[in-house]
Amino acid sequence: MALDVRTITESEVDAWCAAWDTGSLNPAGGADAPARRRGLLLDRTWAAFDGDRAVATLRSFPAELTLPGGGTVTAGAVTQVGTAATHRRRGLATRLVEAELAAAARRGEPVSVLIASEWGIYGRFGYGAATEHQHYTVDTRAARLIDRPRGSVEFVDRDTARAAAPGLHARHRAGRPGDLARDGLFWDRLFGIARVPGRPQPAPAFHVLARDAGGHPAGLARYRAELRTEHRVPAGEATAELFLAVSRDGALLLWDHLLNLDLVTTVRVGDRPADEALPWLLTDARAARAAERADFLWVRPLDVPALLAGRRYAAPGRIVLEVDDPLGFAAGRFALHAGGGDGSVGHPASCERTDAPAELALSASALGSVCLGGFGVGALAAAGRIAERIPGAAARADAMFHWPTAPWCSTWF
Numbered sequence: 001m002a003l004d005v006r007t008i009t010e011s012e013v014d015a016w017c018a019a020w021d022t023g024s025l026n027p028a029g030g031a032d033a034p035a036r037r038r039g040l041l042l043d044r045t046w047a048a049f050d051g052d053r054a055v056a057t058l059r060s061f062p063a064e065l066t067l068p069g070g071g072t073v074t075a076g077a078v079t080q081v082g083t084a085a086t087h088r089r090r091g092l093a094t095r096l097v098e099a100e101l102a103a104a105a106r107r108g109e110p111v112s113v114l115i116a117s118e119w120g121i122y123g124r125f126g127y128g129a130a131t132e133h134q135h136y137t138v139d140t141r142a143a144r145l146i147d148r149p150r151g152s153v154e155f156v157d158r159d160t161a162r163a164a165a166p167g168l169h170a171r172h173r174a175g176r177p178g179d180l181a182r183d184g185l186f187w188d189r190l191f192g193i194a195r196v197p198g199r200p201q202p203a204p205a206f207h208v209l210a211r212d213a214g215g216h217p218a219g220l221a222r223y224r225a226e227l228r229t230e231h232r233v234p235a236g237e238a239t240a241e242l243f244l245a246v247s248r249d250g251a252l253l254l255w256d257h258l259l260n261l262d263l264v265t266t267v268r269v270g271d272r273p274a275d276e277a278l279p280w281l282l283t284d285a286r287a288a289r290a291a292e293r294a295d296f297l298w299v300r301p302l303d304v305p306a307l308l309a310g311r312r313y314a315a316p317g318r319i320v321l322e323v324d325d326p327l328g329f330a331a332g333r334f335a336l337h338a339g340g341g342d343g344s345v346g347h348p349a350s351c352e353r354t355d356a357p358a359e360l361a362l363s364a365s366a367l368g369s370v371c372l373g374g375f376g377v378g379a380l381a382a383a384g385r386i387a388e389r390i391p392g393a394a395a396r397a398d399a400m401f402h403w404p405t406a407p408w409c410s411t412w413f
């Protein structure tokens, strides 16, 4: 029987959730059926059907993605891609991804984004790894901050923290390429107000709000502590589930709080940027150990002019790019011209289709990797993933595309 790929109706939500549970190998997910319905946009919730049985899933939602320089584009954020083990390697995920990409292009979304469960899956569809993250473990006995923080930190209840979070995050993401806007449901789930389907309810946690010397909110952390001893010497661990600082003072205040918790000798903070400031805030950077640095957000360009003209560039310049895209969305030759502006947040740019000779040739996936400034054009060219048609073009583009703030997306979806 032919396998049908289409968006679902309201009456198919339970079947879709069950198919995702099977595809993602989670036998416990079904218990959360009502919680799962929240956040599903039916016209963006796809399934492959074998007869009337859903056997593969994919859904998306619109999310604002910050570009270098603070501009934003609407991204189609793709998640819950899964195929039942009985139906794998029959092209179902391919059909779902391609259907979603075509729909995203019709909706006018310049990019599609996702978090890849495995590196090897999504490059073939034109996605490229664009941001990185890493986890930190800090030995509080060795960690001393270089400056005394100015301002204050107070414990707040969960609802106060929940109320402060969106405003702080909006300030944070304005200056951080690669981050995504978060909706109310995201925050409700993070604070344990709404259930995260298929996962245990988060354990209760402490919330601290940092205020700068002027009394303005500058940071927010949510953390839990596990106390234990080694030979009756305290050896507790604190783990921050949220560490959101919008200024140097905000970061110093939150670190000062966490690193000085009595009975705690280890502080863990996950999902930090590639250019995390913590080591530079310590008198001994080795007190903070980074681990598991890895790709996080993958970007798939769909509308190249909208994407490239939406960001700012570190250096002025002109470059003609030839983008190879077997699916067609991003294919073509594009003239990018960056210049002007006062340079304080990079140079604005124009980007349009051109017949001029190409200077650099790259796949849609490679463009996805370099478009936020995290991975260098030079590095990809050296690896043979970007081809120079004119000597020196990669170095020129590298200087333009590089961005001083590493792209970072700490938003799991």
Ligand SMILES: CC(=O)SCCNC(=O)CCNC(=O)[C@H](O)C(C)(C)COP(=O)(O)OP(=O)(O)OC[C@H]1O[C@@H](n2cnc3c(N)ncnc32)[C@H](O)[C@@H]1OP(=O)(O)O
Residues within 6 Å of the ligand: 023, 024, 056, 078, 079, 080, 081, 082, 083, 084, 087, 088, 089, 090, 091, 092, 093, 094, 095, 114, 115, 116, 117, 118, 120, 121
């Ligand atoms: C954004 C997110 O949701 S990430 C979550 C992704 N989902 C998971 O990891 C859940 C477990 N895995 C699965 O459900 C499935 O294996 C999927 C969704 C990854 C792939 O589903 P399938 O329907 O089997 O994919 P499909 O048949 O379209 O395969 C397409 C191609 O990708 C390749 N491929 C599929 N999975 C992988 C993988 N894990 N690693 C490398 N290549 C892969 C296939 O070999 C195939 O290549 P080919 O055409 O050259 O033979």
